[in-house]
Amino acid sequence: MPIELLNPVQEPVAEVHPIAPRLSTLNGKVLGLWTNNKLNSVRLMEMIAADLARDYDFTVRTGYYYASELMPPEKWGDVDQCDAVILANGDCGACSSSGIANAIELEKRGIPSFLICTPPFVDAVTSMAKLGGMSDVKWAVVEHPIGSVMEAELASRALDAARQFRECLLAAAADAPRELALAGGK
Amino acid sequence: MATAFLEADDYDEAVEACHRNGWTDGLPVIPPTRAKLDRFLEAVGLPGDHEVAYYALRNRPLTAGKLALNAIMAGCLPEYFPVVLALAEAIMDPGVQVHTANASTGSLSLGFIVNGPIREQLKMNCHGNVLGPGNRANSSIGRALRLIQVNVMGSVPGAGGEWEHGRDVLDRACLGNPLRYSSFHIVENEEVYPQLTPFHVTQGFAAEDSVATAFAMGAHLMLTNHFEKTPDEWLNSVAHYLVGAGRLYEGGFGILLMAPEAAKMFVKQGWTKADISRELYRRTQRTIAWVKREGWKIGGRFERGGAVLPGDEDKLVSCAGSPEELHIVICGGPAGNFTAYVQHYGANFQMASRNIRPLAGGVDRGAVDLNAVRAAIEPLRAQLRVDGYDIVLDRGEAGRLGFALSAGAQACAECLVPAAIMELHVREALAGLPQWRGAKVELDYPVQS
Numbered sequence: 001m002p003i004e005l006l007n008p009v010q011e012p013v014a015e016v017h018p019i020a021p022r023l024s025t026l027n028g029k030v031l032g033l034w035t036n037n038k039l040n041s042v043r044l045m046e047m048i049a050a051d052l053a054r055d056y057d058f059t060v061r062t063g064y065y066y067a068s069e070l071m072p073p074e075k076w077g078d079v080d081q082c083d084a085v086i087l088a089n090g091d092c093g094a095c096s097s098s099g100i101a102n103a104i105e106l107e108k109r110g111i112p113s114f115l116i117c118t119p120p121f122v123d124a125v126t127s128m129a130k131l132g133g134m135s136d137v138k139w140a141v142v143e144h145p146i147g148s149v150m151e152a153e154l155a156s157r158a159l160d161a162a163r164q165f166r167e168c169l170l171a172a173a174a175d176a177p178r179e180l181a182l183a184g185g186k
Numbered sequence: 187m188a189t190a191f192l193e194a195d196d197y198d199e200a201v202e203a204c205h206r207n208g209w210t211d212g213l214p215v216i217p218p219t220r221a222k223l224d225r226f227l228e229a230v231g232l233p234g235d236h237e238v239a240y241y242a243l244r245n246r247p248l249t250a251g252k253l254a255l256n257a258i259m260a261g262c263l264p265e266y267f268p269v270v271l272a273l274a275e276a277i278m279d280p281g282v283q284v285h286t287a288n289a290s291t292g293s294l295s296l297g298f299i300v301n302g303p304i305r306e307q308l309k310m311n312c313h314g315n316v317l318g319p320g321n322r323a324n325s326s327i328g329r330a331l332r333l334i335q336v337n338v339m340g341s342v343p344g345a346g347g348e349w350e351h352g353r354d355v356l357d358r359a360c361l362g363n364p365l366r367y368s369s370f371h372i373v374e375n376e377e378v379y380p381q382l383t384p385f386h387v388t389q390g391f392a393a394e395d396s397v398a399t400a401f402a403m404g405a406h407l408m409l410t411n412h413f414e415k416t417p418d419e420w421l422n423s424v425a426h427y428l429v430g431a432g433r434l435y436e437g438g439f440g441i442l443l444m445a446p447e448a449a450k451m452f453v454k455q456g457w458t459k460a461d462i463s464r465e466l467y468r469r470t471q472r473t474i475a476w477v478k479r480e481g482w483k484i485g486g487r488f489e490r491g492g493a494v495l496p497g498d499e500d501k502l503v504s505c506a507g508s509p510e511e512l513h514i515v516i517c518g519g520p521a522g523n524f525t526a527y528v529q530h531y532g533a534n535f536q537m538a539s540r541n542i543r544p545l546a547g548g549v550d551r552g553a554v555d556l557n558a559v560r561a562a563i564e565p566l567r568a569q570l571r572v573d574g575y576d577i578v579l580d581r582g583e584a585g586r587l588g589f590a591l592s593a594g595a596q597a598c599a600e601c602l603v604p605a606a607i608m609e610l611h612v613r614e615a616l617a618g619l620p621q622w623r624g625a626k627v628e629l630d631y632p633v634q635s
Contacts, residue, residue, distance in 0.1 A: 003200045006218050007191035008209055008255035009353070010338045014245040068286040070242050093358025094290040101243050120358075124289070127354035131245055131340075 014133035017104070020112045023084055023170055026056035032082030032111070033060055036067035036099065038089040039147035040154055044116065045088060047158030052165065068094035071102050082111055084169055086161075090117030090125065090139070091146040100125045100139060104132040112169050113137070116161050118144035140164040190220075204259065208351030209337055211329065211367060215259035222264075226254035229264040230271055231546030238271060239278035243285050244340045244356070248274055252338045253330075260330035265545055266308055266323055269398055270330045272540040273298050276400035277331070281536030287402040288341040293359035294402045294531055296331050297370030299441070299515060301386035302396035304542050305373050306556050306582070312373040313581045313588075314519030317443075317526065319368070328369035363405070370403060370528065374515050377556075378446045378580050378590065379453045385515050388459065389539055396542040401439070402531055407431055409525040417452050421462070424525060425469035428505040432482045434472055437507035437533035442466070443526040445518035446580075463512040470505040474498040507533065520580070520588065520630055556582045558619055563589075566615045573601035577612075580630060587616075588628040597632075605631050 023029060033049060035041035049060055063077045065087065079085060085106055090096035099115040106113040117125050117139055129137050141164070142157040149157070192207075194200035200217035204210050209218075216222070227234055227250060234251025241248060250271065257270045277284045277296060287294040300310060311321035319325055335341040335357075343362070344355030376384040376393075386397040409427045414420040424442070444462075452462060475498040477484055481491045484503055506512040506529075518524065530536075560579050567577055574597030581588035589612060593602070603611070609627050616622045 002193045002195060003197065003217055004190035004219060005192050005194060005200055005203060006220060006223060006255055008218050008252060008259060008333070008337045009207075010246045010249070010252045010340070012245040012340070013247065068283055068290065069280065092291050094286045094288075094292075096358075097289045097356065098243055098285055123354070124356055124358060127356060128244070131354075133245070 012131035014131055016133045017108055019134060019136045019138070020107045020110045022112055026052060026058040026084070026170065029056075029058045029083035030081055031058050031060050032063060032079055032085035034063045034065050034076075034079065034085055034087050036065055036087070036089065036095055038067060038092070038095055040149065041089045041146070043151075044146060044154055044158055044161070045086065047155055048086060048116075048162045048165070051159055051162040055166075065102050066098065068098050070098065070105065073105070076106075079106065079111065080109065085111055085113045086116065086165065087113060088116040088161075089146045090115045090121060091144055093121070093124070096121035097124050097128045100128045100137065101132055103139070104129065104134045104137055107134060107137055114165055114169055115139040116146070116157075117141055118146060120144055138168040140168070206351070208342060208353055209259060209333070211332055211336070213367075215333070216261055218255040218258045222258045223251065223254055225264040226258060226262075226267045227251065229267045229545055230543060232271075238274050241278070241284075241339050246338065246340060248278065248334070248338055253334055256333040256337050257326075257330040260333050261322065261326035262330055263308075263322070263326075266327050266330075268396075268542045268545060269300060269304060269308070269323075269327050270334075272398035272542040273327070273331055273400050274334060276398055276538040276540045277402075279400075279536070279538030282400055282402055282538050283531075283535050284339070284402065286531065286535075288335055288339055289356060289358055291358050291360040292404065292531065293361050293363040293366075294404055295363045295365035295370055296335070297365070297372065297401050297403045297528060298328070298331070299372040299374060299385055299399040300327075300397075300542075301374050301376065301384050301391070301399070302542070303394060304396035305376075307545075310373045312375040312517045316373055316375075316517045316519075317371065324371045324373060325368045328371040329367065331369045332366050365403075365405070370406065372441070372443065372515055372517060375446065375517050375581070377578070378516060379449050381453050382449060382459050382514070382516055385513055386539065388513070391539065391541070396544075397539050398542050399537055399539040401441075401528075401537040402535055403528050404531050407527040407529075409527065411448060411523040411525055414523070415451075417455055417457060417462075420448060420451065420523075421465050421469055424527075425466060428466075428470050428527060429472065431527075431529075433529055434470070434477060434482065434484060434503040434505065435507065435530075435533045436484070436501075436503050437511075438530035438535060439511045439513065439537050440506035440530070441513045441515060441528040441537075443515050443517055443528070445522055445524055446516065446520055447523045448525065449516050459514040460509070462514050464509040467504050467506060467509040467512050471502045472504075474501045474503060477503060505529065513537075520590075559587060559616065559622065562619055563612065563615045566611055573598045575602060575632065577608075581628075586626045586628070587612075587622065588630065590630040591632040593632050602632060605629050 033045040090099040103113040232250040236250040341357040343357040574594040580590040
């Protein structure tokens with residue numbers, strides 16, 4: 001007699017959301033640099049901001065977000081004052097997956113957001129973007145790792161991240177090809 | 187109502203189908219069928235679509251039905267399901283940080299403590315090999331948690347990159363963790379030394395409550411304390427182990443699993459759990475200056491060593507955030523002075539406790555009723571007390587009862603009969619309990635104080 005099996009897997013139930021409008025320039029804008037206290041995250045942000053400052057005249061706000069959980073909406077501080085936000089680091093399992101989920105939360109608030117992650121976690125970030133209902137959200141991929149490298153290696157990652165930020169968040173077209181964002185991925 | 191997902195020709199094929207779909211932990215599972223699901227849901231009196239919690243990061247509800255299907259696959263009996271349900275509620279407490287256990291490269295395991303009458307009702311093991319394999323309830327409840335992580339919460343494991351079974355690999359564990367097969371399962375022995383307040387009571391629950399407490403952890407330390415003859419020596423030894431582990435913090439919980447042999451030593455001298463926690467906390471305290479000079483680090487805040495800064499000589503760290511967060515849990519076999527220490531994965535990780543709901547629908551599958559044994563030996567206790575002795579039920583499981591004899595200060599040394607005779611007295615006392623006829627009777631004999 002056949003045995004009927006029930007499915008023990010819970011599929012995700014996310015609604016689909018569009019990404020926030022892209023910016024055409026950083027000039028005159030407020031750039032948010034939100035770190036999760038992972039090693040090197042603050043220094044990485046400083047380097048990214050310094051590189052972007054060569055081309056744009058913008059102001060910076062900084063903040064903190066949870067490294068392994070969704071940030072409660074009321075705990076983002078003055079993130080709504082920002083025109084775009086960069087999130088870092090995303091070079092570990094929990095911080096990459098929760099990082100992109102937090103980026104999606106900011107996108108839903110209308111703020112274009114950009115997680116800095118590393119190649120081992122691109123597939124997890126891709127999955128999380130899909131099950132978060134926002135497959136089009138953008139992220140940067142820089143060489144792994146971020147947290148345990150010296151200043152010079154960190155600087156090269158920052159330059160790479162800043163380049164991808166220009167391409168993905170400042171492109172006039174919101175539909176910048178995904179291949180661009182995954183340049184450093186597998 | 188859940189609909190059939192697939193059909194298998196026979197039982198073996200059903201088990202193989204579970205493997206093919208990636209539903210297992212690599213070991214065979216019990217096929218999740220509708221008939222079993224109905225019995226599990228009956229045990230808790232909930233519909234299958236009842237949402238126990240919501241895992242927002244991965245947009246997945248934890249429904250009673252999906253939790254039950256995974257408990258079935260893990261090998262649970264229906265009466266275990268209230269414990270699984272309470273643990274599912276507890277791991278979703280934000281303080282536990284279940285997403286780190288689900289996704290981190292750090293390879294965390296979930297752990298849990300069970301307290302209260304449910305332990306006896308489910309024949310859980312709080313005695314020898316409590317942390318290891320061998321007891322169906324301990325093992326399958328822990329395994330259910332793991333399968334829930336995989337199938338309900340989406341933590342499909344992989345070596346980084348494979349997309350197995352068509353499902354995304356979201357568990358990014360670097361090395362993995364053998365504790366994950368059945369979680370780090372702890373069941374407290376509340377009876378062996380009633381003077382030591384059970385863990386759940388220290389957390390504000392009533393003694394008669396059945397409580398499940400969940401936490402996330404990396405690994406535990408196993409300590410040996412066979413050469414320590416006094417509480418002072420024992421505490422000194424454990425403190426050295428814990429400081430030597432190099433993980434001193436300003437916050438967070440610790441769980442010290444104390445074997446009955448050690449507990450006996452403390453009880454004889456009148457120590458309480460709070461006394462032990464307070465003293466161990468004190469003996470593991472070091473200044474941040476000391477930590478730096480010794481080349482240790484505190485969490486992820488410092489490089490190893492580093493310059494001693496103003497204030498570092500005064501600021502203290504310890505094995506836990508406070509004596510109140512350093513929990514003593516009594517468990518393990520009657521012989522062996524071994525100790526296990528479980529520390530938080532980070533100072534901001536917390537434990538979460540939930541009441542285990544009573545079984546709905548009167549499900550009763552021959553659970554062990556030790557209260558009847560306790561009542562039956564009361565006349566024997568009265569006789570023994572006349573000569574300054576006492577006997578208490580120390581442990582009980584199907585086919586086996588253990589009793590501890592103790593001698594008071596006024597005990598008459600010549601009055602105590604040999605163990606073989608005492609066993610006959612115990613069997614006589616149990617004669618009215620047919621379910622214990624033929625049970626093995628063990629006597630811990632006697633303790634002079």
